[in-house]
Amino acid sequence: xxxxxxxxxxxxxxxxxxxxxxxxxxxxxxxxxxxxxxxxxxxxxxxxxxxxxxxxxxxxxxxxxxxxxxxxxxxxxxxxxxxxxxxxxxxxxxxxxxxxxxxxxxxxxxxxxxxxxxx
Amino acid sequence: xxxxxxxxxxxxxxxxxxxxxxxxxxxxxxxxxxxxxxxxxxxxxxxxxxxxxxxxxxxxxxxxxxxxxxxxxxxxxxxxxxxxxxxxxxxxxxxxxxxxxxxxxxxxxxxxx
Numbered sequence: 125x126x127x128x129x130x131x132x133x134x135x136x137x138x139x140x141x142x143x144x145x146x147x148x149x150x151x152x153x154x155x156x157x158x159x160x161x162x163x164x165x166x167x168x169x170x171x172x173x174x175x176x177x178x179x180x181x182x183x184x185x186x187x188x189x190x191x192x193x194x195x196x197x198x199x200x201x202x203x204x205x206x207x208x209x210x211x212x213x214x215x216x217x218x219x220x221x222x223x224x225x226x227x228x229x230x231x232x233x234x235x236x237x238x239x240x241x242x243x
Numbered sequence: 244x245x246x247x248x249x250x251x252x253x254x255x256x257x258x259x260x261x262x263x264x265x266x267x268x269x270x271x272x273x274x275x276x277x278x279x280x281x282x283x284x285x286x287x288x289x290x291x292x293x294x295x296x297x298x299x300x301x302x303x304x305x306x307x308x309x310x311x312x313x314x315x316x317x318x319x320x321x322x323x324x325x326x327x328x329x330x331x332x333x334x335x336x337x338x339x340x341x342x343x344x345x346x347x348x349x350x351x352x353x354x355x356x
Contacts, residue, residue: 169347233286
């Protein structure tokens with residue numbers, strides 16, 4: 125079974141600084157997708173960034189970028205120029221590439237990292 | 244507004260009762276997913292429907308059931324409620340059954356007292 129681990133329950137960063145959130149996962153699949161979701165106090169789950177495992181290039185979305193290390197099964201999120209609005213719970217998630225009866229299209233989430241942004 | 248509508252936003256009910264949570268997917272999306280978020284279990288996949296058919300089941304209790312209707316909205320029925328069922332229940336949708344990049348609703352907060 126796939127597992128996703130976020131070893132940092134809490135992180136803090138100063139406004140305008142850079143912070144990196146860690147995520148590791150365990151899978152026997154060779155093709156899969158990885159995601160970072162943000163959950164602000166409004167509790168809405170917002171997709172931040174996604175990465176296809178077959179792509180060697182790390183995904184980037186504006187101030188958000190990932191460091192995807194497939195061999196190490198590591199998928200960290202870097203937030204540059206942190207803003208107060210970035211304060212939220214961040215979840216790393218995994219989804220296998222192929223559909224199977226047992227897994228379907230489910231996302232497996234990590235435990236989350238609570239990010240605080242200090243002014 | 245994500246386009247995925249969940250009602251009600253909050254629900255307080257007593258143990259042993261039955262409730263129905265409703266989800267309207269984003270326009271054009273055929274897949275609906277249900278997730279439970281609780282403090283002790285984190286985010287857990289419950290069930291996935293695609294165009295009215297069940298596609299996958301996760302950690303869904305036998306007391307829970309779901310369906311997706313011809314108009315593509317979905318309902319999650321929770322019966323014989325226990326205190327431990329208190330959680331945030333999310334619905335998400337995607338265009339295909341592959342779920343590449345879900346869109347989540349804002350959730351229904353269920354409190355069982």
